[in-house]
Amino acid sequence: MPTPLFPVPRSYREHSGVGAEKVGAEEVGAENVGAGESAPVIVSLDETLPAQGYRIRTTPEAISLGHRDAAGLRYGLQTLDQLRASGTLRRTAVEIVDWPDFETRGFMLDVSRDRVPTRRTLARYVELLSLARINQLELYMEHTFTYADHDAVWSRASALTAEDMRWLDDLCAGVGIALVANQNTFGHMERWLRHERYSARAEKPGGFELFGRHREAGTLEPTRENLDLVGELLVELTSTLRSRRVNIGADEPFELGLGRSSGEVERRGGGAVYFDYVSEVMRPLLDDGFEVEFWADIFGDYPELMGSVPAGAIPVVWQYDSPSVSRAVWGIATPRERADWDSVPLDVEALGRGFSARAAAMIEAGTPFWVAPGTSTWQSFVGRIDNALENMVDAAEVGIANGSTGYINTLWGDHGHFDPPAVSFGPVVFGGAVSWCLDSNRGIDLAAVLDRRVFDDEESVIGGVLMRIGETALALGAPMLNASPLFLALLRGGDIAELPAILPEALEAVDATFVAELAELDFARPASADGDIAVRELRLAIRFARLGVEVIRRGGVDRMAPAEARRLLSLLESLLVEQRECWLLRSRPGGVDDSLEYLADLRSALTVQARRG
Numbered sequence: 001m002p003t004p005l006f007p008v009p010r011s012y013r014e015h016s017g018v019g020a021e022k023v024g025a026e027e028v029g030a031e032n033v034g035a036g037e038s039a040p041v042i043v044s045l046d047e048t049l050p051a052q053g054y055r056i057r058t059t060p061e062a063i064s065l066g067h068r069d070a071a072g073l074r075y076g077l078q079t080l081d082q083l084r085a086s087g088t089l090r091r092t093a094v095e096i097v098d099w100p101d102f103e104t105r106g107f108m109l110d111v112s113r114d115r116v117p118t119r120r121t122l123a124r125y126v127e128l129l130s131l132a133r134i135n136q137l138e139l140y141m142e143h144t145f146t147y148a149d150h151d152a153v154w155s156r157a158s159a160l161t162a163e164d165m166r167w168l169d170d171l172c173a174g175v176g177i178a179l180v181a182n183q184n185t186f187g188h189m190e191r192w193l194r195h196e197r198y199s200a201r202a203e204k205p206g207g208f209e210l211f212g213r214h215r216e217a218g219t220l221e222p223t224r225e226n227l228d229l230v231g232e233l234l235v236e237l238t239s240t241l242r243s244r245r246v247n248i249g250a251d252e253p254f255e256l257g258l259g260r261s262s263g264e265v266e267r268r269g270g271g272a273v274y275f276d277y278v279s280e281v282m283r284p285l286l287d288d289g290f291e292v293e294f295w296a297d298i299f300g301d302y303p304e305l306m307g308s309v310p311a312g313a314i315p316v317v318w319q320y321d322s323p324s325v326s327r328a329v330w331g332i333a334t335p336r337e338r339a340d341w342d343s344v345p346l347d348v349e350a351l352g353r354g355f356s357a358r359a360a361a362m363i364e365a366g367t368p369f370w371v372a373p374g375t376s377t378w379q380s381f382v383g384r385i386d387n388a389l390e391n392m393v394d395a396a397e398v399g400i401a402n403g404s405t406g407y408i409n410t411l412w413g414d415h416g417h418f419d420p421p422a423v424s425f426g427p428v429v430f431g432g433a434v435s436w437c438l439d440s441n442r443g444i445d446l447a448a449v450l451d452r453r454v455f456d457d458e459e460s461v462i463g464g465v466l467m468r469i470g471e472t473a474l475a476l477g478a479p480m481l482n483a484s485p486l487f488l489a490l491l492r493g494g495d496i497a498e499l500p501a502i503l504p505e506a507l508e509a510v511d512a513t514f515v516a517e518l519a520e521l522d523f524a525r526p527a528s529a530d531g532d533i534a535v536r537e538l539r540l541a542i543r544f545a546r547l548g549v550e551v552i553r554r555g556g557v558d559r560m561a562p563a564e565a566r567r568l569l570s571l572l573e574s575l576l577v578e579q580r581e582c583w584l585l586r587s588r589p590g591g592v593d594d595s596l597e598y599l600a601d602l603r604s605a606l607t608v609q610a611r612r613g
Helices: 070-086 119-131 162-173 224-238 262-268 270-287 323-332 335-343 360-365 385-401 421-436 446-454 462-470 485-491 504-523 531-553 562-586 589-597 600-610
Strands: 011-015 041-045 054-058 063-067 093-098 104-110 136-140 178-182 208-210 213-215 245-247 291-295 313-318 370-372 406-411
Touching: 054 070, 063 070, 070 093, 104 119, 104 421, 119 136, 119 162, 119 421, 119 446, 136 162, 136 245, 136 406, 162 178, 178 224, 224 245, 224 270, 262 270, 270 291, 313 406, 323 385, 370 385, 385 406, 385 421, 385 462, 406 421, 421 446, 421 462, 421 531, 446 462, 462 504, 462 531, 485 531, 504 531, 531 562, 562 589, 562 600
Parallel strands: 041 063, 104 136, 104 406, 136 178, 178 245, 245 291, 291 313, 313 370, 370 406
Antiparallel strands: 011 093, 054 063, 054 093, 208 213
């Protein structure tokens, strides 16, 4: 039954306003049975409810609110506020029984891929998390915290300070959200290892090859000296927060076994070397009473490690492409692409089974795990909303089926974090809704939620725009993992040789969608405090995506006529100026130059081509 509530509760019914024994189907919708303006709210503990659960029953005389615990009381009162605001409370009598599918419903925001949010932006995210009943926030750190004695790493990044973290922790605590420290400790340490002071700590100091491209060193050598370093970082970061939970990352140590640890990996196996190091990172934290999350991408590839997870440690299984997209990608993959995936290794064919395949070893062994889908906004400009929703539902289904107690929706910022915050808001609140109650929220009208709850758009425009532009990546008929072809066409300097083939009619249909949605945004009337910013961000995101269309339409930069290259170069320059201005409306200045540098190859290629005429 449609309700005015978000998230939609697991049980909602309207009744006659009298005792339960007299309620019949024919009485639903009776007039004058809503709670009166002066009806008291009678609050009581109800130990029959699950954790975080609540029960509401209204009559003209009184409103009863039973709750299991403090969180249940918070969510029950939030529900009453929504009923009052919609007018439902005075129009009809209702009975609601509700509790979450997952005890921990988290959101992780990448603040290390150049975009470090301002306090105002962080407060906006907290507002959305509270709306969606998300009760844990993590800020993914690599180099963007002001660690003592390591200023060479963060000095240009507009890094978050201890005061920022304490401020955010207080803000989160006020709405029932735990702010959890998150610092990577093994892979993805490029921003540290590029500095001379830290370069000797790398597993492979000269960098490595991945998918035919050189990448700078990113993985720490698994040594006692590096354990001491990351241990100091974790102590410093966790000391700023209330929570006794921490995420140590430890995902994608691509170079492990390719450099200084190669002999050890050959003797003992990659799984043993990996997990010995990770266990040593965890040990002092566990001894100090922390719960410790770690990404399970490596752990899950070694069935022999099952049963070795120490008490208090939580493997978190991530997977960011939906089963249908993964199957489509596998179906069109070239032999070279399949060989590249094997070299990582990455079993893309298995990803077509979603989280059940990703967590197969843990499921078979009965090892508890959490699930982590993603917003699918990174490397896309305008998002991949259809992929995101399917991915999040799949995560919830597999998590519920296997007794997972935690669900963390992730927002990454790969290659410059060009997707603006407004594009993420829909996936963020949807992740909260389906981790609260999958059955009642999987089919919600997300566009309406965005218009009513997020942007307060009186013309109901922005939600529909976000949904339609977010469906364009798949509409191209060229499925890719973790990216849209329109983004990669620009990231790769206008070289589209390795992109999947796109039919001209699909490209033109997508461009027509972008043109129509730009026009539609003229009618948006958002009343949210950031509404004008959101509209400006969406216009820019669409214009960037249209530049990707232009590059692909012409077969790449190297096949363009010089006049076209000159026109697109001028367009790119104007977009980069606007990107800098929009960035500063939501984010700190430190990372903007690094972000814009990702399109330097495109600028250079267009410049060369423009001079040919």
